[in-house]
Amino acid sequence: MRKVMPGNETIAHAAIAAGCRFFAGYPITPSSELAAAMSYLLPKVGGKFIQMEDEIASMAAAIGASITGEKSMTATSGPGFSLKQEHIGLACMMEVPVVIVNVMRGGPSTGLPTHPAQGDIMQARWGTHGDHPIIAVAPSLPREIYLETIRAFNLAEQYRNPVILLLDEILGHTYEVVDIPEPGEYDIINRKLPPKGLNRLDFYTYQRDEGDPPLLPNFFMGYNFHFESLAHDEMGFPTTDPEKVDRITRLREAKIEKNKEKIWKNHLLMVEDADTVIIAIGSVARSAIAAVEMARKEGIKLGLFRPITVWPFPDEPLREAITEKQRVIVAEMNLGQLKGEVEKALRREVEGLNKVNGVPISPKEILEKVKEGK
């Protein structure tokens, strides 16, 4: 089916298709259309929409709903994303699947509500305190926004972890043609649950093999169990035992680290023979696709490496795809957040094309930077 709609609405439709049945949010530009769409779509499928009193409560409500077994989501932008961070940490700690959409706008603080930016790449990774696992995906194209939303839910369920869906104002607000995939064209993954009827005294909710998510029950399955924000043992009860704390912290990290090859997703466009490779995500990557097309027509060998999974950062795929000889330019609407990660991955300095004025990076600007030479 073909539909003209903005990215924010595409996410709402995709979330419903993924099985999302709960949304709690607080209106914030440029993500509000997503909450609006959920408010009329969810009741039609027996789901619940709540406009909460603030961003913090929205995050808490989304976690609560997920604990009962519903796939749940919240959406926000920079300032709201900052407010949600404490509870994002709670979801990481308790290992609760939840999808958080952040439609990025100019910051810091209330910044540029109606203009695009990509300044929350690091906040998506390290916004909440402490060592914690996180997954963030950043789609660029309309059908991809739909499919990546479904994948965000799948990843959240599969690894029992918060997943951040990163967009920016351009993607959230631009109305465009979406070729909506049919249900058979994507997988739906639901969280694994423990079998019913286990003896609860033998049942350690957070016990698992390294690399696996825990087999936690949902509420109302008949088990008494403990969700805890403090460092906890494998039964979920608070502990300060150094050995137990160390073990569970590393187990949480391992479920993403050990599976990162399955979580990574990159789009490579004419990288192999390229003299220069652009690295970009989100709406900037779209300008880069157009720039590659323009460059190739002029005989300039330009390529694009576009991480769709931003966290865990695709360091190994980058090292595999990009040779020492290739010139690398990271184009982003911030002052070099992605560039730092690329340099870490490639173990060398690369160039940046950065804009922080609320105006998108155009294909022409990318091409000019390429032609400018080092």
Add this chain to the structure above:
Amino acid sequence: MSFHYELRFSAIGGQGIITAGTLLAESVVEYKNLYAIHSPRYTAQVRGGPTKVDVIIDEKPIYFPKTTDVDFYLSTSQRSFEAYFQDIKEGAIIVLDSNLVGEFNDPKYRIYRIPIIETAAKEIGNIVTVSTLSLAITAKLTGLITLEELEDFIPKKVPKGFEEINLKAVRVGYNIV
């Protein structure tokens, strides 16, 4: 070069011009099997502030969703007209509300002055038809969509009970140019 056309509609928030852009994008997707993108822009002051919507129409998927060479510009407000007068191509069609935008002469453009808001309020009889009227004017001047297609499209898009008056707006818009 394949078919590529850029349009801009600017107004004061609440006038209904953003809707005209939305309807145009949807109609070319539905009837012409083209790709279309439209991106609205408002300031923090949504109602009463200058707003615009850019529409891009292309045969192929559109990667960069912003206008760079505008072929058609319609405005119903002096302030917005000036605020968003950028990237207008030489030879572009410019449509101005003759009551709300002052004298503007430049041989580089094809300029039309039409009392859009007044026509909607008085001749058609309801100011809410500004969107449909602007869409019809745009359709006539650009040839992007035919009268018959608009007559089929508009009744499906407007609230129940407003079909007739919007069809009237379609016809008035087509004939006013």
